[in-house]
Amino acid sequence: MNRVVLIAGILITVALVAILSAGLGKDPQHIDSPLIGKQAPDFALKAVGTGETIDLTQFRGKPLVVNFWATWCRPCYEEHPVLVSNAQMMQGQVQFLGVVFQDKEEKIQQFLNERGTAYPTLVDQAGKTAIAYGVGGVPETFFLNKDGRIVDKFVGPIDSESLQTNIRKAMTQ
Amino acid sequence: MKRLILLLMLATSLVAQEVKIPDAEQFVGKPQGQPVSGALLDQRTNETGGLLRCPVCQGMSIADSPSEMAVNMKHQVRELIARGYTQEQILRYFERSYGQFVLLKPKFQGVNTLVWILPIIALAVGAFAIFSMMGKSGSQPVDEPPVATAEEDPYLAEVRKLTGRQS
Numbered sequence: 001m002n003r004v005v006l007i008a009g010i011l012i013t014v015a016l017v018a019i020l021s022a023g024l025g026k027d028p029q030h031i032d033s034p035l036i037g038k039q040a041p042d043f044a045l046k047a048v049g050t051g052e053t054i055d056l057t058q059f060r061g062k063p064l065v066v067n068f069w070a071t072w073c074r075p076c077y078e079e080h081p082v083l084v085s086n087a088q089m090m091q092g093q094v095q096f097l098g099v100v101f102q103d104k105e106e107k108i109q110q111f112l113n114e115r116g117t118a119y120p121t122l123v124d125q126a127g128k129t130a131i132a133y134g135v136g137g138v139p140e141t142f143f144l145n146k147d148g149r150i151v152d153k154f155v156g157p158i159d160s161e162s163l164q165t166n167i168r169k170a171m172t173q
Numbered sequence: 174m175k176r177l178i179l180l181l182m183l184a185t186s187l188v189a190q191e192v193k194i195p196d197a198e199q200f201v202g203k204p205q206g207q208p209v210s211g212a213l214l215d216q217r218t219n220e221t222g223g224l225l226r227c228p229v230c231q232g233m234s235i236a237d238s239p240s241e242m243a244v245n246m247k248h249q250v251r252e253l254i255a256r257g258y259t260q261e262q263i264l265r266y267f268e269r270s271y272g273q274f275v276l277l278k279p280k281f282q283g284v285n286t287l288v289w290i291l292p293i294i295a296l297a298v299g300a301f302a303i304f305s306m307m308g309k310s311g312s313q314p315v316d317e318p319p320v321a322t323a324e325e326d327p328y329l330a331e332v333r334k335l336t337g338r339q340s
Contacts, residue, residue, distance in 0.1 A: 004302075005298075005302045008298045008302070012295060012298075015291075032272065033272070034268070034269065034270070034271070034272040035269075035270065041195035041199065041200075042193065042195065042199070043193055043194060043195055044191065044192055044193035045192055045193075045194075046192060053191065053192055055193065102241050102242070102245070125192065125194055126245055126248060126249070127241075127242065127245035127246075128194045128195060128245075128249060129194060129195055130245075131245065131246060131249060131267075131270060132194075132195030132200075132270055133195075133270060134228075134270035134271040134272070135228075136228035136229055136242075136271070137228070137229050137242075
């Protein structure tokens with residue numbers, strides 16, 4: 001009997017240790033997106049400044065970088081110059097789009113005036129586009145291939161290297 | 174003719190200007206229930222919101238969280254219920270975007286099955302171990318205290334001598 005209890009105890013402990021150690025080192029906030037490999041939800045939103053409606057489908061045929069951000073998000077300040085410089089560098093090859101989430105248009109305009117931009121910035125309405133993309137917190141960046149399929153997602157402020165790696169993935173997949 | 178062309182151009186530009194927000198119908202089809210309003214709408218919104226995890230909180234449902242993200246999600250749940258979407262369709266819609274993480278009640282499938290089964294197995298193993306140990310201790314003969322003999326104990330030998338008893 002004691003042997004049975006001992007074996008059961010060892011098995012439960014080993015299983016628990018295996019489950020817990022598998023999660024060690026992982027970012028608890030990171031959630032794998034179920035949208036990777038799927039067609040990106042379509043949207044057409046108003047651009048800040050011009051008021052023009054930009055439709056996601058108008059960029060079919062070109063890889064797309066869709067960045068969800070907000071002016072109240074500190075890490076977004078950090079990644080903004082990275083996105084702008086890469087968008088300028090890859091103009092004509094890759095289309096960048098910013099989608100601003102839970103924010104006011106005046107604040108967004110002020111942010112862009114102060115820090116510059118190189119691509120359209122769209123205003124999400126009631127966070128519905130962000131919800132359709134499974135955005136948990138900003139910044140989050142989605143990489144779409146030329147057919148509009150999501151090939152990857154990056155959570156947090158993106159650096160130039162990660163941006164280029166994911167763009168290459170969007171260009172080849 | 175010129176006017177007709179102008180009108181057509183105007184209509185085309187208006188269509189092109191239309192804002193399009195991703196809609197649940199695109200992902201989970203048309204509503205399968207009846208449109209709801211009033212107190213029933215509030216009740217169903219809270220019920221369904223209680224089953225969805227707020228993605229920016231620590232284990233809170235969107236029904237309980239005051240965060241703007243949760244409030245937006247709750248508004249969307251309310252709007253979908255009002256349009257006649259069923260709870261199952263709404264959960265499926267959010268799961269499609271956020272994955273099973275968003276469901277506060279994990280589904281009985283795949284690795285999640287362990288979440289449901291392991292506690293029952295652990296409880297059964299524990300109960301079995303306790304009952305087995307109790308049964309074993311109940312059936313074990315109780316050790317009687319050793320009885321001293323007159324040869325070992327001179328005092329006992331003297332008492333027996335005086336009382337005339339041998340045992």
